[in-house]
Amino acid sequence: MALSTANNIFSTLNRYSKLTGLVVCERRCDSVGIPALSSSLNLSLGRIKQSFVLTDRHLPDMPIVYASDAFLSLTGKDFCCSNHLTYPGYSREEILGCNCRFLNGPGTSAEVLEEINQHICREEACTVHLLNYRKDGSTFRDLLHVSPIRNSSGKVAF
Numbered sequence: 001m002a003l004s005t006a007n008n009i010f011s012t013l014n015r016y017s018k019l020t021g022l023v024v025c026e027r028r029c030d031s032v033g034i035p036a037l038s039s040s041l042n043l044s045l046g047r048i049k050q051s052f053v054l055t056d057r058h059l060p061d062m063p064i065v066y067a068s069d070a071f072l073s074l075t076g077k078d079f080c081c082s083n084h085l086t087y088p089g090y091s092r093e094e095i096l097g098c099n100c101r102f103l104n105g106p107g108t109s110a111e112v113l114e115e116i117n118q119h120i121c122r123e124e125a126c127t128v129h130l131l132n133y134r135k136d137g138s139t140f141r142d143l144l145h146v147s148p149i150r151n152s153s154g155k156v157a158f
Contacts, residue, residue: 053100054149054158057120063097065158071095074142075103076134089135103142105133116146123148123156 051070055062076089095102104113112128119126125147132142149158 053095055100056158057148057156061099062120063099064095067092067095074140075132076136076138103132105131105137105139107131107139108133116144119146120148 050068051074052068053064053071054066056065072090072092072095075095090102108131112130115128116126116130125145127143127145130142130144131139133139148156151157
């Protein structure tokens, strides 16, 4: 399912780049210092129902520049636990501009994080199981797929 979602994202971004001849992101968002995605790209990404984020590898600390609604739900927004109480989680505003490390905690495997980092440095995809933490401190198992998204010229955009 993660691979299928990643392929949908690749397809959307590649189609956008080919149709416009533009790199997927060029402008900077003045308010938070992260790239602004075009409204058509935001609309397309918003239709994907899977949990995912886009990060900008070219900015310091590789910040998140897009977070899906499903990602917000997974990481705590309106998360419902076993006693059926709803806990507020991370808002999109809290997540944008952050590195994904904010989900790590004491039980997160350093070895798996290193494996992810190595694949990112080599611009290669990888899929791992990772223990992450919601805003309320509860844990969740993440089947994480990390993959470079390339623009129309073949350079990594996200």
